[in-house]
Amino acid sequence: MPASQEGQVKLLSLVDILEPLSREEIEELDARCPEIRLEKGEEFYRAEEHDGGLFLIKEGRVRVFKVTPRGKELTLAILVGGTALSSRRLQGLHAQALDHSVLAFLRRENLEYLIGKKPEVGLRLADLLAERLRLMDASMSDVIHKEVPARLAGLILQLLREEGVVDRGGHLIPNSHTHEQLGTMIGAKRVAVSRAFKRLREAGVVEAKRGRIHVRDMQTLEQIADAER
Numbered sequence: 001m002p003a004s005q006e007g008q009v010k011l012l013s014l015v016d017i018l019e020p021l022s023r024e025e026i027e028e029l030d031a032r033c034p035e036i037r038l039e040k041g042e043e044f045y046r047a048e049e050h051d052g053g054l055f056l057i058k059e060g061r062v063r064v065f066k067v068t069p070r071g072k073e074l075t076l077a078i079l080v081g082g083t084a085l086s087s088r089r090l091q092g093l094h095a096q097a098l099d100h101s102v103l104a105f106l107r108r109e110n111l112e113y114l115i116g117k118k119p120e121v122g123l124r125l126a127d128l129l130a131e132r133l134r135l136m137d138a139s140m141s142d143v144i145h146k147e148v149p150a151r152l153a154g155l156i157l158q159l160l161r162e163e164g165v166v167d168r169g170g171h172l173i174p175n176s177h178t179h180e181q182l183g184t185m186i187g188a189k190r191v192a193v194s195r196a197f198k199r200l201r202e203a204g205v206v207e208a209k210r211g212r213i214h215v216r217d218m219q220t221l222e223q224i225a226d227a228e229r
Helices: 003-013 023-032 108-117 119-145 148-163 179-186 190-202 218-226
Strands: 035-038 054-059 061-067 073-080 083-086 094-097 101-106 165-167 170-173 206-209 212-215
Touching: 003 023, 003 054, 003 101, 023 101, 023 108, 061 101, 073 083, 073 148, 073 179, 083 119, 101 108, 108 119, 119 148, 119 179, 148 170, 148 179, 148 190, 148 212, 148 218, 179 190, 190 206
Parallel strands: none
Antiparallel strands: 035 101, 054 083, 054 101, 061 073, 061 094, 165 170, 170 212, 206 212
């Protein structure tokens, strides 16, 4: 197997819902899935072509967002490499690469075959979708019951769970997120997010350098995230 193909098979094996598959099954799946290479800012979902299938994110980051009647973008999710995205989730929405990204697309008939052969994959997919629905419900509740600093603190905690790493000074979200992007995820304007970040910095909770967020005081961040109006 060529080195490049070997690398892509390895990336596919890291997708969360595919953990029950053997090496041979991963290789078979890779051969069935057309690869999608995306540049930063490129959209990739097309309803007719992708209906009923599953995007497997090998590397990079993708954003799922909605455009309001007034033309405002509302970010619903940011997903990193190692997870899956159902095309049915994208009906009426947009999906865009935030960085150079590589995806594989599992067509509906191949998804049915895979789940029939490995029911554990179907269970993992159901768990994944249920968890995303839970996070969406929690986000909607936060918009109603919490001020912007609490919503921002909660989002930072979520990003830490999904993509965070430990560094010498605490915890780090290695990917860059602008205040505007974060605002679209918590239902707040950019200026309100900037004010909330200032409050968190002054409290010694976070630092932001080049769009990367460093968390210095996890306990206080959790307390702020739990605060209601």
